[in-house]
Amino acid sequence: MSIPRIIFDTDGGYDDAWALLMLLKAHRQKCVELVAIVCCSGNTDVDNSVINICRTLEVAGEKSIPVYRGAPDTILFVVDRKHDNFNGKDGFGDVWSPTKLPDMTAVNREEHGVNTLIRLIKQNPGELTLFAVGPLTNIALALRLYEDVAELLRETIIMGGNFQGIGNVTPSAEFNTLYDPEATDIVLKMLKCPTTVIPWETCIPPLSKLNWDWRKNVLGIVDHPVLHLLNPVEESNYKNLPLSYKWACADGIAAAVLLVPDLVVKTSENVYASVELNGSLTRGQWVLNRRNKTQNVKMITEIDSETYKKCLFWVVDKTAENTSLVDYLRAEC
Numbered sequence: 001m002s003i004p005r006i007i008f009d010t011d012g013g014y015d016d017a018w019a020l021l022m023l024l025k026a027h028r029q030k031c032v033e034l035v036a037i038v039c040c041s042g043n044t045d046v047d048n049s050v051i052n053i054c055r056t057l058e059v060a061g062e063k064s065i066p067v068y069r070g071a072p073d074t075i076l077f078v079v080d081r082k083h084d085n086f087n088g089k090d091g092f093g094d095v096w097s098p099t100k101l102p103d104m105t106a107v108n109r110e111e112h113g114v115n116t117l118i119r120l121i122k123q124n125p126g127e128l129t130l131f132a133v134g135p136l137t138n139i140a141l142a143l144r145l146y147e148d149v150a151e152l153l154r155e156t157i158i159m160g161g162n163f164q165g166i167g168n169v170t171p172s173a174e175f176n177t178l179y180d181p182e183a184t185d186i187v188l189k190m191l192k193c194p195t196t197v198i199p200w201e202t203c204i205p206p207l208s209k210l211n212w213d214w215r216k217n218v219l220g221i222v223d224h225p226v227l228h229l230l231n232p233v234e235e236s237n238y239k240n241l242p243l244s245y246k247w248a249c250a251d252g253i254a255a256a257v258l259l260v261p262d263l264v265v266k267t268s269e270n271v272y273a274s275v276e277l278n279g280s281l282t283r284g285q286w287v288l289n290r291r292n293k294t295q296n297v298k299m300i301t302e303i304d305s306e307t308y309k310k311c312l313f314w315v316v317d318k319t320a321e322n323t324s325l326v327d328y329l330r331a332e333c
């Protein structure tokens with residue numbers, strides 16, 4: 001089977017960066033091909049998202065993957081949107097001056113990111129994997145414009161939603177979904193390709209064991225350019241939180257699931273998922289219909305936290321530049 005050819009759809013937070021860095025290493029090793037990066041609004045506005053992605057590409061020394069600016073706003077609401085303050089105003093902990101920009105030469109300013117999605121998916125029928133780790137606005141707009149896009153993807157991997165009704169913005173809603181629930185509704189109803197979902201509960205205790213102490217004092221002490229970039233970003237995000245606080249890094253989990261599903265996924269469930277669009281308490285919560293005869297997603301319900309930790313070490317292990325993640329994990333066993 002050919003290697004995954006990936007469109008990376010992102011809202012530019014710190015865990016988006018971890019996911020991108022993991023996939024970039026696999027890209028350099030020709031285990032995957034990152035075809036394009038399309039930014040959206042979510043953790044921060046879409047322009048900061050583009051900047052954060054360029055900062056991440058810069059630290060990886062990557063200049064050849066084009067970056068596109070996608071939708072600046074959600075499907076329905078222009079003014080009633082709230083970014084994720086957890087990542088600071090700029091999505092990267094407000095560590096840098098707004099004028100201290102990274103190398104932005106990878107940004108293609110000629111084409112809207114939604115048009116990029118449509119063009120690439122139509123040009124490569126059945127070949128592309130959509131890796132979506134922000135609100136689903138871009139792909140929802142692409143599906144709304146051209147419904148055949150729904151049938152032309154090879155696979156979609158989504159970080160978002162929930163399967164136990166646990167939220168991180170409201171008691172019942174996860175951020176990516178609540179930021180643009182209508183987009184999630186469109187995607188869940190229209191996509192026709194195999195779709196894997198990494199929901200919020202899978203990324204936090206008790207299902208995921210990672211905490212800020214491990215990130216800061218174990219992973220964080222490795223001397224590597226990736227950590228020179230992300231340590232200050234995450235120190236800023238976590239500065240008021242105890243060491244025992246969860247370190248979710250949800251988008252990184254999605255990247256590990258893409259690269260090494262057989263090694264990192266412990267349990268999953270094929271199920272028909274929908275999103276609540278109304279409800280005075282539950283807007284944005286996912287609803288799983290286990291009575292439905294058909295399923296539209298593969299929900300990852302538990303990962304192996306120790307294997308995920310090794311995936312993150314692989315990203316910053318300079319001795320593993322020519323070792324694939326699969327080989328790295330098998331050697332560690």
Ligand SMILES: [Ca+2]
Pocket residue numbers: 010011012013015016043133134251
């Ligand atoms: Ca994200």
